[in-house]
Amino acid sequence: MGEYILEDPIVKVTNVSLKYGNQTILENIDLNIEKGEFLGLVGPNGSGKSTLIKTLLGLITPNQGDIELFNKPLNKFRQWERIGFVSQKANTINTGFPATVYEVVSMGLYSKVGLLRFLNRKHKRKIDETLESVGMLEYKNRNIGELSGGQQQRVFVARALVSEPDILILDEPTVGVDTSSVQQFYQLLTKLNQEKHITLLLVTHDVGVMTSYVSNVACLNKTLHFHGTSKDFQESDLSSLYGHDVQVITHDHEHGGRH
Amino acid sequence: MMNEFFTYEFLQNAFFTGIMIGFLAPILGVFIVVRRLALITDALSHVTLTGIAFHLLLAQTFTFMQLMSPLYMGMTFAVAGSLLMEKLRNVYTAFKELAIPIILSIGIGLGVVFISLADGFNNDLFNYLFGSIITVTREDLSVISIVTVVVTGLLILFYKELLFLSFDEEQASVSGIPGKWINILFIIMTALVIASSMRIVGILLVSSLMTLPAASAIQLSKSFKQMFLYSIIIGEFSVITGIISAFYLDISPGGVIVLVALSILLIILGCKKIHVGTSRKKMSYTDNNT
């Protein structure tokens, strides 16, 4: 996205490495995310995608390297409401939790509202608006566990969006969502990116569908193998980029026919 | 009971304490159940017993302590135990639940030693284990009232953070909620309520009063707010029934309280089973690494 190049990146990962015990999970990762970008982070299962996300959100401390969010070093960063996050676990945990869609989405506002303060009418209107924008307003008072996987995913996106973040980070949001909803879901993300100018980081191990929606692609498998436009990615020879990793290659062939 | 109620101070003390406990224990129980921390209440109640035993032991040497309520020492131990538990949970990050048996062992081990040294295996001990309606003093009532006001206030003030942490601790911390401090605050509140409940329900049954009403309520509730309402109703009903039967039948209130709460749970589960079609798979959510 050339027009944004003059601004500083929203996320700046410099030379990050991380180990669990002796096992190196991430190695010398450099990754910048520019304002307005729709970046797809792809890689096979176990390639360290979730670990990278958790690291740049400060949930895990890397062994080496620097992370800046909105030009602030991670340990000084406080404006968490500017980042919306839907974790990989979001669609599997706590579906039996007695909370309504409204209650779940309101959680996204809690840190913005602040400690010792309560939600006011403006906040409540914001929750309704956000539910509307993901097409879930009519389910407002339903129990979260009664919804389908795709609907729950929309609710979690609404929770991430309700604080009006500048960037939305989604870790494998379409796992457990049926195929027809996946297309709709990507369309929703495209709309958020193009109309609301929200920067998007979408993590997935499913290379196929995603490439036609995102603007840029980064391939991760311990190290970053590729980072460029979606077009270049589709034209590139994945097999050479991934070396010995067969999983992604077969994945690519499975879906390759559609493009 | 009305006449006796106005005649006997002990009955008033027991009744008002019961009302407060029947409110506090189930409310905290809601958070405890959804956070899968039910076993923590067991560990903390045993640590409370250790504190009480320690008080009884000290009271043999320092006679002035015989005039004090053992509640203070019970609370002190419970709070210390809760902080130690939080500490251990951070040491064993991969096996957080290990903190529970460790604290439980410390509680029972020390407790038994203190009780033996104090020659305390008597009727008093029985009351602490299973609850009693005759031992609640005015002083206990005042302390428990203060605990009720403080804990209720804190729960209202930190409601939204506690809800978020219960629902998804990781998301909560990414959104900037100071999870660590709120967890510590929460476990201290739990310790205080457990120690306060001891007089009426008894050490061995406190955790049931916290978890059974919430376990029933989770079956009935669509929203988190509803879960509080149902838990409180079930908790109060159980406690009041327990106190009344303790008075008329001359038995320990704790047992009746727990049996009533348990019966309610069984009835709800039974009705749910009949309405299979409408079930929402309440019990099926997967582990979230408590």
Ligand SMILES: Nc1ncnc2c1ncn2[C@@H]1O[C@H](COP(=O)(O)OP(=O)(O)O)[C@@H](O)[C@H]1O
């Ligand atoms: N807490 C952990 N302790 C040890 N190893 C872990 C932990 N979390 C993830 N790993 C390992 O790190 C690697 C990357 O995991 P992850 O980031 O979840 O991959 P992805 O999201 O790309 O599927 C895997 O090999 C996984 O086994």
Ligand SMILES: [Mg+2]
């Ligand atoms: Mg992952």
